[in-house]
Amino acid sequence: MTDLPTTTTRRLGLVIDLDTCVGCHACAVSCKEWNDGGAAGPLPDSNDAKPDGVWFNRVHSYEVEREGTFSTLNFPRSCLHCEDAACVTVCPTGASFKRAADGIVLVDEDKCIGCKLCSWACPYGAREYSESRGVMQKCTLCVDRIDNPSLAEADRVPACVASCPADARHFGDLSDPDSAVSKLVAEREGVDLMPELGYKPTNKYLPPRQVPPPSQSALPEATPDWLDQVFGR
């Protein structure tokens, strides 16, 4: 049913460090690779000339200005596995659900009718409709990796986390205050995206560290005037 579980035993999710993310798209590509297997795989692409397909992970790059300081912010965007997931409650078929055991939000692609209402309800753009399959698809937090006994212990993390070269993505149980991810969120003052909307996302983002603007004395001496004149500047 699309009723949300009142409590979940664990709250598995990601912690994404916006300070160290270099915007390399490795998470997006490895996600696509893990969740795809050619045309028969779950994430086929359509249209060779203008490639178009479902990606669970999209990496934006922004220029942000704070108190006169400009910086580049690389921003990976994927499903936040919200506690109060509106995408689940609007689903008319029961194809969308949130697991009571770990809080992961999933789509049962055999039940989905492709009405697209869940993608309208999600403010984060986490759900994408597959033209080739006629159903909605979304990040599964790699359920086929994290619980997979045939993988080595170290590999039982989502593909995006395993591939991140900057160690900007962390996976764990955010309901346990002693877990590594919870400690990281506490230490770095991790934030929710669009908290005003009240969907209570599980994934947290660690804000970029504020670099103090260079002090005047640290700047090199200005070029002497005579040098400018010699070179005609």
Place this chain on the structure above:
Amino acid sequence: MNPALSVIFFTVFSGAGLGLLLVGAVATAAGRIGSPKAVLVVAVILTVAGLLSSTLHLGQPLRAWRAFSQWRTSWLSREGVAAVATLILAMVTWWFPTAEALWLLLGLAAAITLRCTAGIYTSLKTVPEWHNRWVLPVFSGLSISAGGLLWLTITSGPNDLDLSAWAWVVSGVALAWVLKSLYWRWIRSAALPVSAASAIGMPEGTEVKGLFKPHTETNYLMREMGYTAIRRHAEWLRWVALGLGALLPIGLLVLVQAKLLPIWPSLLVASSLMLLGQVAERWLFFAEARHVVQLYYRP
């Protein structure tokens, strides 16, 4: 939001069909049963055509039956259940066309279905043009006034037009479009509920500009949620909607009352123009709606 034709036709035609059932119920309660079987046939054809059209935008239409299961949380599911219940009641009413109690139940079921359709849109916090208190009265008003005009068309004889029914329809149409105009005025100042800074977890006041997009081609999100009508096209289309949906039909109704035009053909033309106007209005309802996810692509 992408204005999908299947959903536009669905909300206009099912809305008018359900509005017709509601007006039929009110008229029956007021002792003007008219021609109940003709009312039922037209209402059911419009509602079913709308419902069938709505399945055209589904990726897997053969699984549509599953949509009746989640009425506890989903307005879309509730709408499906209420629409089917209304159609079953309409079929029962076919055998007892003069039973007042049945008509009242039918009217109630139609009203509940209209409320559920509006609920699909008003419940979405992600779209300010939909998540507001205008949408329910406007959608109900347009559907019921369309139903009223259809009812007048069906029940009027070639030489007899009931003055009080005529007056109700004219004022109903006028009221619905006054509400719609107020909605259009209101959405001018409607703001997205969150800022671009909040969307990327930065403190309020942070200026955000796009540097690189995540992909070079378009994608589902940009097509479905990134669609926004060009302002000057929208202004122009509003006049088309208002003209076809309200001004021309009311003009025809006035001329008919003044006995300058024949009753039946004029009412038929007025009804068709009104539905066309509502199609234009509904196209705008989607095309002018902005989704929060646009903040990621156009901060």
